[in-house]
Amino acid sequence: MSVVLYRVDERLIHGQVVIGWGHELRPDRYVVVDDEIAGSAWEQELYALGAPEADAVFATVKDARAHLDEWSRDHVRTVVLTRTIGSMRALLDGLGQGRAINLGGLHAGPERTRVLDYLHLTADDREDLGALAAQGVEVFARDLPEAPSVDLDTVLSA
Amino acid sequence: MTELLRFGVLGGLLGLDGTAVGQFMMSRPLVAGWLSGWAAGAPGLGITIGAILELFLLVSFPTGGARFPEGSTAAVVAVGVAVPFDGSGAVAASVAMGLVWGEVGGWSVTMQRRVNSRLVPTGVASRTGSLGRAHLLAIVTDFLRGAVVSMVGVALGRAGLGVVDARWPVDPSVSTGVLYVGAAVSLGILLHDLGGFRRRRILFVLGLAFGIVGARFL
Amino acid sequence: MSHDTRPRGGFGMLMRSLLIQGAWNYRTMLGSGFAFALLPALKRLYGNDPNALARAIERHSEHFNAHPYLAPIALGAIARLESDQVDVETIRRFRTAVRGPLGGLGDTLVWATWLPLVAVCSLVLYWFGVPGWGVVLAFVLVYNVGHLGLRVWGLWLGLDAGRDVGARLTAVDLGSWARRLQGPLVIGLGVLCGAVLSAPGGLSSIGPAWSALAAVAFVLGLVGGHRAWRPAAMATVGAIAFIGLWGILS
Numbered sequence: 001m002s003v004v005l006y007r008v009d010e011r012l013i014h015g016q017v018v019i020g021w022g023h024e025l026r027p028d029r030y031v032v033v034d035d036e037i038a039g040s041a042w043e044q045e046l047y048a049l050g051a052p053e054a055d056a057v058f059a060t061v062k063d064a065r066a067h068l069d070e071w072s073r074d075h076v077r078t079v080v081l082t083r084t085i086g087s088m089r090a091l092l093d094g095l096g097q098g099r100a101i102n103l104g105g106l107h108a109g110p111e112r113t114r115v116l117d118y119l120h121l122t123a124d125d126r127e128d129l130g131a132l133a134a135q136g137v138e139v140f141a142r143d144l145p146e147a148p149s150v151d152l153d154t155v156l157s158a
Numbered sequence: 159m160t161e162l163l164r165f166g167v168l169g170g171l172l173g174l175d176g177t178a179v180g181q182f183m184m185s186r187p188l189v190a191g192w193l194s195g196w197a198a199g200a201p202g203l204g205i206t207i208g209a210i211l212e213l214f215l216l217v218s219f220p221t222g223g224a225r226f227p228e229g230s231t232a233a234v235v236a237v238g239v240a241v242p243f244d245g246s247g248a249v250a251a252s253v254a255m256g257l258v259w260g261e262v263g264g265w266s267v268t269m270q271r272r273v274n275s276r277l278v279p280t281g282v283a284s285r286t287g288s289l290g291r292a293h294l295l296a297i298v299t300d301f302l303r304g305a306v307v308s309m310v311g312v313a314l315g316r317a318g319l320g321v322v323d324a325r326w327p328v329d330p331s332v333s334t335g336v337l338y339v340g341a342a343v344s345l346g347i348l349l350h351d352l353g354g355f356r357r358r359r360i361l362f363v364l365g366l367a368f369g370i371v372g373a374r375f376l
Numbered sequence: 377m378s379h380d381t382r383p384r385g386g387f388g389m390l391m392r393s394l395l396i397q398g399a400w401n402y403r404t405m406l407g408s409g410f411a412f413a414l415l416p417a418l419k420r421l422y423g424n425d426p427n428a429l430a431r432a433i434e435r436h437s438e439h440f441n442a443h444p445y446l447a448p449i450a451l452g453a454i455a456r457l458e459s460d461q462v463d464v465e466t467i468r469r470f471r472t473a474v475r476g477p478l479g480g481l482g483d484t485l486v487w488a489t490w491l492p493l494v495a496v497c498s499l500v501l502y503w504f505g506v507p508g509w510g511v512v513l514a515f516v517l518v519y520n521v522g523h524l525g526l527r528v529w530g531l532w533l534g535l536d537a538g539r540d541v542g543a544r545l546t547a548v549d550l551g552s553w554a555r556r557l558q559g560p561l562v563i564g565l566g567v568l569c570g571a572v573l574s575a576p577g578g579l580s581s582i583g584p585a586w587s588a589l590a591a592v593a594f595v596l597g598l599v600g601g602h603r604a605w606r607p608a609a610m611a612t613v614g615a616i617a618f619i620g621l622w623g624i625l626s
Contacts, residue, residue, distance in 0.1 A: 014476030015483070036469070043469060045542030049477035052551050107439055108403070117402075178398045181444050183491065183519055188498060192512045205508030209499060213572075214609060216495060217602065219487035227609075247619065254616040257609050274401035278408040279437070289433060293412050296399035325623040333619065335586040338572065338579050340612030342590040343604055345569055346597025348492060349562070355598055358562045365563040369570020373503055373578065 003072050005079045008088050009104035012037075012081050013050040016104065020144040022054075027079045029055045031071065033064040033091050034083050061090045068095055085121075089128040092137060100138035103155070115158040116150065118143045126156060161198070162309050165238040168194055169308025170301040172230035176220055177267065178300050187211035187256075190233035198241045203249075207236045210253055213341035215260070217348050228263030232256040234308045239315030247326030250333030251319050259311035266307050270300050383459035383535065386452070388416030390531055393448045404439045406447065411436040413447070417455035435464065441475050443482020445526045450474045452534020453541045460538065470539060477542075481550045486526070489554045489561060494519040496564040503571035503578065569594070 004025045009017060013030050021027075030051050037043045038060040048056040055076075059067065064080075068091070071078050082088045088101055105118050112120035119141050121129075129139055129152060139152040172193070176185040184190065188208045195204015215229045236256025240248050274296050279288045326333075352358055392413040399408050411418075411433050418436070422429035442450055450471065457467050498515035502508070537544045572590075573579050579587045597604050 010472070011476055012473075015480050018480060040469075042539045042542055043473050045540075045546055046470075046473040046477055049542060049545055050480055177400055178395070180394045181397070182516070182523065184516065186491075186495065186515070188495065188502075188515060189512050192508050195508075201508050205502065205511065209502045209511075212495060212499060214612075216492055217605060219483075219491065247616075247623070250616050251620060254613045257613050271401050274399045275403040278399050278401055278404060289408060289412055289415070289437070292408065293395060293398045296401075297395070322620040322623050325626075326620070327623040327626060328619055331582040333616065334577075335579070335582045335589070336612060336615050336619075338582075338586065339589045339593045340608055340615075342572075342593040343597035343608035345565065345572075346594040346599075347601055347605060348496075348565055348597075349594075350598050350601045351488065352558055352562050352565070361559055361562040362566040365566020365568075366570040367566075368563075369500070369503075369567035369572075370574040371570075372567065373571035373573075373575035376504055 002075055003078045003080055003099075006088065006092070006099060006101040007079065007081050007104050008083075008085050008101065008106065009081060010083050010107065011105050012083060013047045013056060015050075016144060017079065017081065018051050018054075020146075021079065022051075024145040025077065025079065027054055027077045029057060029071075029076045029078045031057045031059060031064065031078055031080045032082075033059055033061055033080060033087055035060045035087075037083075038063070061087055064091055065095065085125040085128045089132055092132060092135075094135070096132055096135050096137035098136060100140065101132065103139065103141040104143055115155055116141060116143075119155070121155075129156065162238075162312060164197055165194065165234055165312050166305035166309040168197060169231055169234040169311075170303075170305030172234060173228065173263070173267075173304025173308075174297065174301055176228060176230055178297050181220075185228075185230035187215055187229045187233040190230045191237050194234045194237035195241075198237070200237075200241055203240055204237050207240060207249060207253055207256070208233050210249075210337050210341060211236060211256055211260075214257065214344050216344050217351065225264050225268055227257070227260035228267055229260065231263030231304065231307055231311065232260030235259040235311035235315060238308070238312035239319055242316065243319055243323045245323035245326045246328070246330040247333050248319065248323060249330070250337055251322065251326075252315065253337055255311065255315040255318070259307070259315070262311065263304070263307050266303050270296075270303050273299065383417050383420065383455045385416035385420050385455065386531060386535060389413055389451050389455065390448065390527060392416065393444075393451060393527060393531070396447050396451075397444050404437065405441040406444075407440045408437045410440040410447070410451070413451055414455060417451075417458060421458055432458070435468065436471075438468075438471075440471065442478035443486060445486055445523055446478040446482040446530055448527050448531035449534040449541055449545075450478060452531040452536075453538050454534075456535050456538035462539070466539075474541070477545065481545070485550050485554045486523075489557045490522050491519070493557055493561045493564060494522070496561065496568050500564060500568050500571055503568070503575040505575075 004027055005021060012032055032047060038058045044058050103119055106120050108120050111122050114120050133139055133152055141150040141155050172185045172190045175182055191208020191211060192201055192205045195201045211233050218226050220226055236252040239255050240252035277292050277296050279292055349355060396406055396409040396413045414436050418429060418432050422432055454467060454471060494515055498511050501514060502511045533544060534541055573587060579590055
């Protein structure tokens with residue numbers, strides 16, 4: 001399978017993803033799944049600047065669901081990114097069995113409570129994560145490959 | 159005491175240049191070392207130490223949130239320690255103290271950044287006046303941090319070097335050799351970052367040949 | 377874009393951009409510094425309405441990160457968006473999207489290329505026998521021509537392009553500048569290695585054994601990369617401390 005990472009990170013394509021995970025996983029394609037960005041040319045140009053060595057593809061949740069199977073089977077090493085846990089759930093709902101999602105940067109904000117330095121969740125986020133886990137999706141928090149991996153039980157109990 | 163204060167002021171000002179104010183890279187060891195030597199009436203000693211520390215720190219930059227050795231502290235402390243001594247190990251021991259204290263400086267920078275998290279206003283409190291005041295306060299505390307760390311480093315280093323300076327057991331060339339060997343690792347890392355020897359061998363070897371001939375005959 | 381639509385306050389923002397990291401912190405990184413540097417533009421726009429000004433400052437104090445020399449691109453672009461009265465949500469999204477590339481491009485172009493290039497060339501001057509003040513003057517002047525040039529150009533680009541800085545940056549391709557400077561940097565590094573070897577007072581004057589040891593150390597760095605840095609520095613400190621202890625005990 002050639003989706004090498006599913007990641008939730010509100011910064012999308014940025015240094016930690018491109019340098020930190022990129023040097024480890026060597027992806028050739030970043031897929032940003034976000035309904036708003038998929039319709040915004042200037043935002044796409046900015047995010048694409050962050051990954052000069054790879055392709056950057058932008059898709060709505062609906063389009064991404066249609067292509068998910070194809071991305072998983074073709075030979076282009078792909079990192080799939082969403083800005084929110086909600087979009088990741090919408091993307092993988094019913095299709096997530098056997099896949100793993102990585103929680104990266106979700107920073108402090110209103111109604112979010114701190115779980116880890118780089119991870120702050122709302123009540124809805126917690127519910128979405130529980131629903132994904134119930135479908136057989138593995139969830140782990142890890143900002144960088146060299147950092148320790150934190151499993152979902154630990155994340156939800158914080 | 160006034161001499162120690164002079165190194166403190168330099169350490170504070172150059173520490174600010176590293177992150178908070180300007181980033182003109184006066185905080186690089188080459189510049190900070192020469193300035194410290196000049197302020198103490200020994201610019202030659204300053205540039206000697208600054209150049210060696212610059213070799214070591216050539217691959218160390220203030221990127222993002224990562225911790226890095228603080229070049230300004232390393233150079234100010236190393237030069238400050240070396241000034242009153244003339245034994246055969248004075249430069250080497252001072253550079254070693256600079257390398258150690260640069261790490262202490264880097265640690266103090268992360269502490270400063272934690273303190274700043276509390277200093278900057280949040281939410282509706284972030285009005286014009288409070289924003290400016292918070293910045294001024296953060297800059298002043300950062301200056302004091304750099305000054306105190308530098309002065310403590312110079313005082314400790316001098317106390318230590320005072321014990322060994324007259325009893326240094328080896329020739330100055332041996333001490334300098336150790337420094338060059340350590341610094342050579344950084345030069346290797348820089349070539350690694352630029353793509354490695356295999357990819358860069360032609361340009362690198364051309365430069366190497368020119369350097370060997372040039373430094374001897376120019 | 378014509379000149380008159382560009383927001384004013386550029387010089388103040390440029391000066392304040394020098395302090396954008398003044399309160400660098402783990403919570404918002406450059407967030408409050410960003411608002412601090414943007415203040416001249418915000419005051420011109422919201423100066424008559426203290427509540428609107430306070431809300432704008434609050435919005436622009438949120439988390440932000442970028443290379444300090446490229447942050448003026450974002451400052452200029454957002455000043456432009458604010459003065460064009462673009463809606464708050466679009467500005468927030470712009471601010472979010474611009475962080476990543478300005479950080480990554482700056483690290484590659486400045487920290488990994490321009491700074492080592494000027495530092496290596498200055499060290500070459502030193503080992504070629506140029507007096508200390510000349511070496512330092514050359515470093516500070518040359519380095520900061522690039523540094524300040526980047527800030528001024530970036531602010532101008534941001535003010536001029538507004539939301540479209542992404543397209544303009546793609547066209548300019550700062551990454552290709554970095555790649556073009558890497559060749560000269562490799563040559564400079566070679567010259568520096570040669571000079572450290574053969575200069576009077578350099579390695580070869582100490583003896584061939586030291587030159588050989590240094591070559592081994594160079595290869596360790598070449599193979600190990602950044603992982604080798606701290607062990608090497610600590611080994612150097614350890615060796616010198618050992619010599620000192622030996623002096624005290626003997």
